[in-house]
Amino acid sequence: MLLDFDGTLVELAGRPDAVVIDPALKALIRRLAGTFRGRVALVSGRSIAQLEGFLGETLEGVALIGSHGAEIHIGPSRAAPVRPAALIEAEHAIRATFAGQEGVVVEVKTLGVAVHYRLAPEAEPAARRLVQSLVIDNGLAVQEGKMMIELRAAGHDKGSGIAALMAKSPFAGTVPVFVGDDVTDEAGFVAVAALGGFGVLVGAERATAARYRLRDVPAVRAWLEQPA
Numbered sequence: 001m002l003l004d005f006d007g008t009l010v011e012l013a014g015r016p017d018a019v020v021i022d023p024a025l026k027a028l029i030r031r032l033a034g035t036f037r038g039r040v041a042l043v044s045g046r047s048i049a050q051l052e053g054f055l056g057e058t059l060e061g062v063a064l065i066g067s068h069g070a071e072i073h074i075g076p077s078r079a080a081p082v083r084p085a086a087l088i089e090a091e092h093a094i095r096a097t098f099a100g101q102e103g104v105v106v107e108v109k110t111l112g113v114a115v116h117y118r119l120a121p122e123a124e125p126a127a128r129r130l131v132q133s134l135v136i137d138n139g140l141a142v143q144e145g146k147m148m149i150e151l152r153a154a155g156h157d158k159g160s161g162i163a164a165l166m167a168k169s170p171f172a173g174t175v176p177v178f179v180g181d182d183v184t185d186e187a188g189f190v191a192v193a194a195l196g197g198f199g200v201l202v203g204a205e206r207a208t209a210a211r212y213r214l215r216d217v218p219a220v221r222a223w224l225e226q227p228a
Helices: 023-035 048-059 085-098 121-134 158-165 183-194 217-225
Strands: 041-043 063-066 071-074 077-079 105-109 112-116 140-145 148-153 177-180 198-202 212-214
Touching (some): 071 158, 085 140, 121 140, 121 148, 140 183, 183 198, 198 217
Parallel strands (some): 198 212
Antiparallel strands (some): 071 077
8 A cells, every 4th residue: 555645644834844643644654554464555656755854653664765765765775866056055055945935835855855835936937937937957757746947856756666665565565556746746657557556536526546536635535544
């Protein structure tokens, strides 16, 4: 069972640090880890450090794929590339551009920097122009999402992270199911299908590689709460 975080397990928030982690979610994650005997993973665009900050000890026995597939934690095994110097320079440029602009949130991740404009939709054109200008010839990649645009280390996505995870114990040889809501999750849907599993899209109908769909976060959690 592979689960996206934002928009799948928790509702999207105006600020990335404002998502609500309720006791019922923590209990659900613990139960899933036991039910699937450790074959549960969170697959997120957030860094693993961010996920651990939100969920702490709840993640015991849960594998983590962070930073759009660049970071992979399975038990004691840890894999993550070094933060590129070009990304550090880009972070400085993005911070300088949007410093003090009301409603625009610059989110710094281990291997990315995102501009969120959910609270200031008029900032979208400027955010897109800036991020696109910073990606040229520096080994970085642009990742679009819901009311945000991100500059991140290239060479990884949720699909590559899932493929790497599924090659390792205790996931190897099992059938993967990936639940996600955003365009960033499409690579994951493709990856699980190639491994004999399927994706579950969360949200409104759209073109997708997922086989099934759930309406919203409450529907995801109700589905996961069903007895195995």
